[in-house]
Amino acid sequence: MHRLSIAALIAALAACSPPVDTTQGEDIPEQPMTAAHLADLIAADGAGHTVAVLTGPADPTGLEPVFAGIATGDPGWLSVVPMLRPEVDGEYAEGLADALSRALPINPQGVLTALNASGGASERTCEATDDPTIISAVEGVTDPALKAVRADCLGYLRAG
Numbered sequence: 001m002h003r004l005s006i007a008a009l010i011a012a013l014a015a016c017s018p019p020v021d022t023t024q025g026e027d028i029p030e031q032p033m034t035a036a037h038l039a040d041l042i043a044a045d046g047a048g049h050t051v052a053v054l055t056g057p058a059d060p061t062g063l064e065p066v067f068a069g070i071a072t073g074d075p076g077w078l079s080v081v082p083m084l085r086p087e088v089d090g091e092y093a094e095g096l097a098d099a100l101s102r103a104l105p106i107n108p109q110g111v112l113t114a115l116n117a118s119g120g121a122s123e124r125t126c127e128a129t130d131d132p133t134i135i136s137a138v139e140g141v142t143d144p145a146l147k148a149v150r151a152d153c154l155g156y157l158r159a160g
Contacts (some may be wrong), residue, residue, distance in 0.1 A: 033065045035076030042083050051087040063092055070099035073107030081114035097124035104153075108137040109146070116149040126156035 031037075041050045046159050054062030066084070071075040081100065088096050101124070104111045129135070135157050141150050 008066060033069070035069055035074065038066060038080050039076075039083075042080065047083040047087045051084065051092070055092060063088075063095060065097040066067060067095045070096070071102040073103035073110055075107070075110050078103065078107065078110040078114045081116035085114075085118040094124065097122060100125040101127055105131075105134045105137045110139045110148045112138070112141055112149050112153060113143075115153070116146055121149050121152035121156060123159075124152035125154045128159040129157055 027160070038050070039052075045053075051063070054066065056062075060084075066077075067078075070081060085096060100111050100114065104126070111125070112121075114126060126138075135154065138150060138153055138157060
């Protein structure tokens with residue numbers, strides 16, 4: 001019979017031990033919210049629940065990265081607007097409208113599509129302006145399915 005020395009036994013046990021998690025106690029950076037991730041959350045939990053979590057006490061600023069994404073005019077972000085818009089109110093509705101307003105000159109067709117799918121243009125989104133670039137961008141949308149929302153938005157834009 002072979003006897004293991006204490007040192008050999010410790011070495012053998014160490015070799016069989018699971019690796020030690022060295023990330024404990026370290027701050028692991030949180031991944032930024034993406035449009036695809038948000039769409040997955042909405043699909044899994046519903047828009048109302050997702051908005052409640054993103055505006056809840058754990059992180060009341062959770063919609064800010066969403067609004068920043070929407071403001072870029074990126075089609076992925078604009079695609080979640082019809083799901084979010086009916087679920088936000090108060091300051092969050094204003095934040096969404098502001099984000100859409102900033103996206104309007106960048107992707108007017110995408111914004112009008114999102115507005116059309118979620119209740120139409122609003123005075124807040126299509127805020128009166130004397131900026132001919134924004135008006136021209138909206139005028140350039142020729143999709144017949146967006147004719148009514150385009151006309152409403154232009155009416156608000158020109159009201160100033």
